[in-house]
Amino acid sequence: MENDVLDALEDLGYTGPLSDLDALAEAVEEGPTSVTFTQLVEWLVQHIADLTGVEERVHAITCPDDASSFLLEVSGFLREYGCVYPDLTEGPVSDRLSTPHKCLQLLDFLTCELQAVRMIAKKKPTMLHPAGTQGPVATVSESEVAGYMKRMLMGLGFPRPPDNITIFTLFSKLEAKIKELMGQYPGQISKPLLKARLSDKQWDSIMEINEAMSQEYRIRREMLLKRLDVTIHSFKWSDKAKRNEAKINDVYDPIQKALQSKTSIGVPDILAAREDLTHIQKTSSGESRKECNINKVLIGRVPDRGGRAWELEPPPPEMPSFMKRDNAPSGHRPHGGSGYSGNSRGGGGRGGG
Numbered sequence: 001m002e003n004d005v006l007d008a009l010e011d012l013g014y015t016g017p018l019s020d021l022d023a024l025a026e027a028v029e030e031g032p033t034s035v036t037f038t039q040l041v042e043w044l045v046q047h048i049a050d051l052t053g054v055e056e057r058v059h060a061i062t063c064p065d066d067a068s069s070f071l072l073e074v075s076g077f078l079r080e081y082g083c084v085y086p087d088l089t090e091g092p093v094s095d096r097l098s099t100p101h102k103c104l105q106l107l108d109f110l111t112c113e114l115q116a117v118r119m120i121a122k123k124k125p126t127m128l129h130p131a132g133t134q135g136p137v138a139t140v141s142e143s144e145v146a147g148y149m150k151r152m153l154m155g156l157g158f159p160r161p162p163d164n165i166t167i168f169t170l171f172s173k174l175e176a177k178i179k180e181l182m183g184q185y186p187g188q189i190s191k192p193l194l195k196a197r198l199s200d201k202q203w204d205s206i207m208e209i210n211e212a213m214s215q216e217y218r219i220r221r222e223m224l225l226k227r228l229d230v231t232i233h234s235f236k237w238s239d240k241a242k243r244n245e246a247k248i249n250d251v252y253d254p255i256q257k258a259l260q261s262k263t264s265i266g267v268p269d270i271l272a273a274r275e276d277l278t279h280i281q282k283t284s285s286g287e288s289r290k291e292c293n294i295n296k297v298l299i300g301r302v303p304d305r306g307g308r309a310w311e312l313e314p315p316p317p318e319m320p321s322f323m324k325r326d327n328a329p330s331g332h333r334p335h336g337g338s339g340y341s342g343n344s345r346g347g348g349g350r351g352g353g
Contacts, residue, residue, distance in 0.1 A: 001104045002028070008111035009040075012047075012118075016040060028103045032071055033064040037103065041070075044110035045077055051117045055146060056080045059166055069168045071097065074106070076167075080146060085109060091211075092204045156181075193273040206267060214263050221261040229256070 002024055009019065017036050018024045027037040038060040045058040056077040061070050071093050083089050088096050088106055097103050153161070156177050161170055182189065198206070232252055235241055241248065281288045289295045 001101075001108060005104060005107045005111060008108075008115065012111060012114055014040070014043065016043065025100075028100045028107075031097050031100070031103050032061070032067040035061055035063075038070050041074065041106065041110065044107070044114055045074075048081070048110065048114050048117055049077075051121050052081070054081055057164075059164065066166075066168075068094070069166055072167050076146075081113075083109060092207045094200060094204065190274040190276045192271070193275055193277055194270055203267075206270070210265075210267055214265070217263045218261050221259075221263070225256075225259055225261060228259075 002021060006019070006021060006024060016039065018027055018040050023036070027034040027040070030037060032038065038058075042058050042060040048054065049057060054077065056073070056079075058070065058073045058077055061067060075089070075093050075096065078089050085105055087102055088109070097106060152174070156174070158173075158177070232248070236245055236248065283289075283292075
């Protein structure tokens with residue numbers, strides 16, 4: 001794969017320090033801690049972003065300690081751009097470029113995408129630059145995380161951050177601003193539920209636990225959704241429901257499509273959890289029942305459907321009741337009794353005659 005990456009880099013016009021096979025192999029071996037490897041990734045991402053308008057950017061590291069920030073930036077870019085390799089987009093962020101094979105896979109993906117984008121820009125530039133627009137435009141929709149970040153920055157009064165800002169610098173400024181606001185308005189937010197600082201290994205374990213629990217809850221939700229579908233389907237069996245099946249579908253289908261089996265709870269919710277989360281009312285308590293909309297629905301009078309056992313006639317007996325037999329007349333014995341022993345053919349019953 002190294003030779004394929006080198007050929008692609010040569011076609012793309014790359015003349016950096018990793019144009020040599022040995023240098024590329026050494027940089028890939030070091031991975032995110034290699035300055036030259038991160039510079040090559042930055043070069044590829046920059047050219048792709050310039051043509052497609054992707055907002056997420058990747059910046060090369062200056063020392064191995066910046067590897068975590070580089071991995072976060074790469075993860076954000078691949079998520080927004082739509083990477084097809086699950087090894088590079090799923091699982092713990094620290095493991096996504098942990099092997100030389102994964103690093104080469106990233107370079108192969110970026111070089112192929114840059115080649116494809118350049119061909120599109122050459123042959124069909126309107127796909128990248130629609131009529132009436134100036135400069136590159138985004139060809140993919142804004143990611144959910146990018147949308148949250150934009151709204152948070154606007155809410156805190158931040159200007160648009162420069163393109164060369166790092167993730168660490170941006171979050172440091174956000175943290176300082178939030179602490180300043182919390183000092184001005186004390187008591188608005190309770191203390192965090194998680195007070196300990198976890199290590200990278202502990203966060204990896206939390207990611208694995210969250211993934212396992214998400215899978216478990218996904219299966220449970222799928223089962224509940226299937227039960228709901230079966231229940232609604234059984235209601236359609238009646239003659240009245242068959243005549244109104246279209247109306248039932250118009251009401252039920254939009255609700256059913258809005259119900260997702262995948263949970264939205266993740267690791268960020270652990271960081272956002274506050275101490276008041278431990279004070280939760282039980283759903284069976286009186287206060288909760290008063291606030292629940294379901295308990296506010298009153299059912300009117302319904303027809304009496306019976307069903308009271310004490311008002312029903314007892315069923316007829318399946319067998320006649322037991323009756324004691326009358327005494328048999330004298331000289332008569334039931335079949336099989338000892339009275340027939342005298343007429344037995346055994347012994348010399350007939351020889352005595």
